[in-house]
Amino acid sequence: MKNSIKNSGPKNTHCVTYPARAEVRTMRKITSMLLATLFLMALFLAHTVAHAIDLDDSGSFTASGFYSLTGASVLGGQAQNSSAPWMYQQWNCPCSIQNWEYVGVYEKSKGFEINQESLVGVQLRKEFTNTFSVTGQFVMRAQNPNNSSSPSVDWLYAAWSPSADSPITVEAGRLRIPLYYYSDYLYIGYSYPWVRPPPDVYGWPIYAYDGANISYHTQIGSSAWTMNASAWAGSYKQTYDAYDTLIYYTTPTTESWDKMLGSYVSFTNGIVDLRAMVMKYRDNTEVQTQPVTTIVSNQFTRIEGLSANVDYENWVVRGEIDRYQQQAQALDIDNVYKYNLLGVGYKIGDFTPMVTHSYYTTITEPIESQSTNSLVVRWDFRPNTALKVQYDDNKDESHYAYKFFGDSRLLSVSLQGTF
Amino acid sequence: MKKNLLGVAVSLALTSICSMAYADLVVVVNAKNTASVTKDQITQSFLGSTNTFSPIDQPDGSPIRNEFYKTVAEKDPSQVRAIWSKLVFTGKAKPPKQFANSEEVKKEVAGNMNAIGYIEKSAVDSSVRVVYPAN
Numbered sequence: 001m002k003n004s005i006k007n008s009g010p011k012n013t014h015c016v017t018y019p020a021r022a023e024v025r026t027m028r029k030i031t032s033m034l035l036a037t038l039f040l041m042a043l044f045l046a047h048t049v050a051h052a053i054d055l056d057d058s059g060s061f062t063a064s065g066f067y068s069l070t071g072a073s074v075l076g077g078q079a080q081n082s083s084a085p086w087m088y089q090q091w092n093c094p095c096s097i098q099n100w101e102y103v104g105v106y107e108k109s110k111g112f113e114i115n116q117e118s119l120v121g122v123q124l125r126k127e128f129t130n131t132f133s134v135t136g137q138f139v140m141r142a143q144n145p146n147n148s149s150s151p152s153v154d155w156l157y158a159a160w161s162p163s164a165d166s167p168i169t170v171e172a173g174r175l176r177i178p179l180y181y182y183s184d185y186l187y188i189g190y191s192y193p194w195v196r197p198p199p200d201v202y203g204w205p206i207y208a209y210d211g212a213n214i215s216y217h218t219q220i221g222s223s224a225w226t227m228n229a230s231a232w233a234g235s236y237k238q239t240y241d242a243y244d245t246l247i248y249y250t251t252p253t254t255e256s257w258d259k260m261l262g263s264y265v266s267f268t269n270g271i272v273d274l275r276a277m278v279m280k281y282r283d284n285t286e287v288q289t290q291p292v293t294t295i296v297s298n299q300f301t302r303i304e305g306l307s308a309n310v311d312y313e314n315w316v317v318r319g320e321i322d323r324y325q326q327q328a329q330a331l332d333i334d335n336v337y338k339y340n341l342l343g344v345g346y347k348i349g350d351f352t353p354m355v356t357h358s359y360y361t362t363i364t365e366p367i368e369s370q371s372t373n374s375l376v377v378r379w380d381f382r383p384n385t386a387l388k389v390q391y392d393d394n395k396d397e398s399h400y401a402y403k404f405f406g407d408s409r410l411l412s413v414s415l416q417g418t419f
Numbered sequence: 420m421k422k423n424l425l426g427v428a429v430s431l432a433l434t435s436i437c438s439m440a441y442a443d444l445v446v447v448v449n450a451k452n453t454a455s456v457t458k459d460q461i462t463q464s465f466l467g468s469t470n471t472f473s474p475i476d477q478p479d480g481s482p483i484r485n486e487f488y489k490t491v492a493e494k495d496p497s498q499v500r501a502i503w504s505k506l507v508f509t510g511k512a513k514p515p516k517q518f519a520n521s522e523e524v525k526k527e528v529a530g531n532m533n534a535i536g537y538i539e540k541s542a543v544d545s546s547v548r549v550v551y552p553a554n
Contacts, residue, residue: 052507052514066508123508135510159510165470165533171510184509191505215511219469224459226468228511270462270492311498350497380497383480418504 052125053419060127065419068189070117070196072098072412074108079396079406085109086403089250096394096408098196100203101186102143103242106410115142117196117414119187121154130164139187145242154187154208172212178230178264180322180339181275181307183207189416193316193345194376195390198358201322201339205243205285206257209234224269231263235281249287258282258298264305273309278302283326296333301326316345316354336363352378361397368404369397385417444486446537446551447528448472456535456550462492464535466502467512474515475524475536483521487537491551 052062077094079086085108086093094108104116121139128134137155144152157173176184182197186207189195196202211234219226237256244253262279280302285295302325310317324337338361345354354376361369376390392410446461448454456472464472465488477484480496488494494502506512518524521538528534529546543549 064507066504121508137508155510157510165473167470176509178509185505188504188508191501191508217469219460219463219471222455222457222460224457224463226463228468268468270459270466270468313493347498383496384500386497418500418508 055124062125063122064125065120065122066188066190066417067120067419068118068187068195068414068416069114070189070412070414070416071112071114072096072106072116072195072410073112074106075409075411077108077394077406077408079403086406088403088405089246091405093403093406094408095405096392096410097203097247097405098199098410098412099143100199100243100247101207102141103145103246104143105405108408118142121187123155131161131166132158134158145246146238146240167216167218169215170212171215174208174210175213175232175234177207177209177260177262177279178232179207179262179277179279179303180305181309181318181320188418189388189414190384190386190418193318193343193352193354193378193388194356194374195388195412195414198341198343198356198372198374200358200360200370200372201320201341203243203360204324205241205255206236206238209236209257209260211235211260220267225267226269227265227267229263229265232260233262234260236260244285244287252288253285253295254288255283255285257301258284262303271310271312273307273311275305275307277305279304296326299326299328299331299333314347316343316347316352318343318345318356334364337361338363350380352380354378366399366401367397368400370405371395371397384419385415388412388414388416390414443540444483444490444537445540445543445549446487446491446535447525447543447547448535448550449528449532450546450548452532452548458491458551461535461551465492465515466494466499467506467514470512471533472535473531473533475527475534476515476517477521477524477537478517478519483537483539491537 052064055061055063074094074096079093091105092107092109096106098104098106099117106113106116119139119141121137123135123137125133125135135155135157138151139154140151153174155175157171157175159169159171161169178184180201182192182202185191186197186202211232213230213232215228215230217226217228235256235258239254240252241255244255258281260279260281264275264277266273266275283296283299283301287293287295305322307320320341322339326333326335341356341358343354343356345352356374359371361367372392372394374390374392376388379387381387390412394408396404396406398404448456463469465474485496488496488499503514507514518527521542524536524538525542525547528536
């Protein structure tokens with residue numbers, strides 16, 4: 001997806017009206033203030049309760065949440081063998097892209113920034129019976145170009161099971177696509193070892209679907225292994241898709257993924273966790289120029305992912321291989337992305353240091369490709385709260401004629417927790 | 420030779436200390452529930468991978484809870500919390516119900532055919548059946 005318009009350099013089309021700058025600034029200010037307030041509330045709550053908060057006497061209506069206060073600084077970088085500052089789209093580089101969905105980019109010239117990835121999420125869950133519940137998850141982000149200041153609705157769904165101990169669950173509503181291993185909990189920092197799952201692997205335009213899924217989980221005989229299988233169907237339309245608009249086309253772009261149909265199966269014995277996923281959909285991408293520029297229309301696309309994780313004694317191993325494929329010879333469309341990551345960590349008391357290599361590449365010229373070596377230390381210094389410090393050495397291996405994001409070295413610090 | 424004997428003695432002593440530590444803790448199900456339960460199945464229930472049983476927890480931070488997860492699930496409290504944060508915020512499982520102490524957990528297990536909990540050995544009576552450690 002990242003190179004749908006082939007050979008197009010960074011463009012600066014100013015034919016569409018953006019919100020006035022002052023207005024954007026005010027919205028950002030409000031967002032930052034709200035975020036700061038929510039963050040303090042979260043810290044306060046985390047201090048007083050370790051579990052979900054009951055909102056009614058029966059305990060059937062609960063609130064819980066999570067937060068990441070992330071700051072990072074680009075230590076240095078270069079592009080095409082020169083460390084002279086350059087621009088890529090709106091960014092003053094050396095710079096480092098760490099979130100593709102909401103376009104979190106750190107710029108060296110801005111020093112230490114905390115407004116690119118910080119967020120607070122609240123989840124409300126109402127259980128109507130022991131087999132039927134409704135859950136909403138609302139996330140306030142410091143950086144949300146898709147949706148300005150209002151919190152995004154990451155999840156809003158009804159869940160139903162045939163009985164309380166049934167292995168089957170059906171969910172319908174707004175859900176996150178369980179594409180790669182971390183896709184559906186990309187923002188629950190407390191649950192994984194890094195500041196964020198490697199962005200080399202976690203970059204595309206659409207992360208949610210409106211639809212339904214059915215899942216089944218079971219113990220395999222009397223073995224130590226359990227199996228979890230899930231299938232989903234749905235669609236999603238994102239007007240002003242931040243990924244397309246800001247990173248590639250610089251003109252408001254609408255993308256929709258229609259007729260999504262996917263499934264995964266995973267196996268775990270508490271030590272080893274294996275997962276395989278495949279999803280297909282029809283892609284529609286339109287750049288809102290006058291007249292509209294259609295990038296792809298009803299284009300068949302397939303995504304596949306394999307992952308293997310090990311948690312054995314003090315060892316932590318995370319491995320993943322994924323592939324995105326959108327090809328149509330007649331239309332000269334040949335978008336294939338290959339991704340992988342491998343991380344190895346070792347837990348020493350409350351500290352978990354981990355080294356990770358991640359990589360992605362397209363396959364046709366001009367190739368877009370980046371790789372990263374990172375070192376992170378997670379410190380579980382108090383219940384439900386982790387402090388992480390991460391160093392990333394990112395290499396831009398793209399063959400674009402112009403300077404893309406370039407190489408960068410980034411230092412990140414993040415306080416992450418749940419309440 | 421002497422050193423080896425000393426080593427054996429030390430490791431025997433350590434083994435008995437370790438087994439003493441969880442000799443105090445037993446995993447129980449409803450007295451009428453005759454299903455056999457392995458250590459792995461207990462772990463999977465408490466870590467949200469299966470809902471064959473509905474797990475009953477002791478208070479977060481309590482010594483018996485830390486001991487249970489350390490000896491049975493072989494996870495420390497932060498690993499357990501990290502696993503549950505993923506499950507809760509992706510809607511894949513509901514965290515175990517939590518009760519104040521062994522007596523309360525026993526009451527809940529005695530009243531629910533599918534429940535599984537861990538209590539102090541001294542709290543065991545005929546309303547529950549011990550499934551771990553196996554006799």
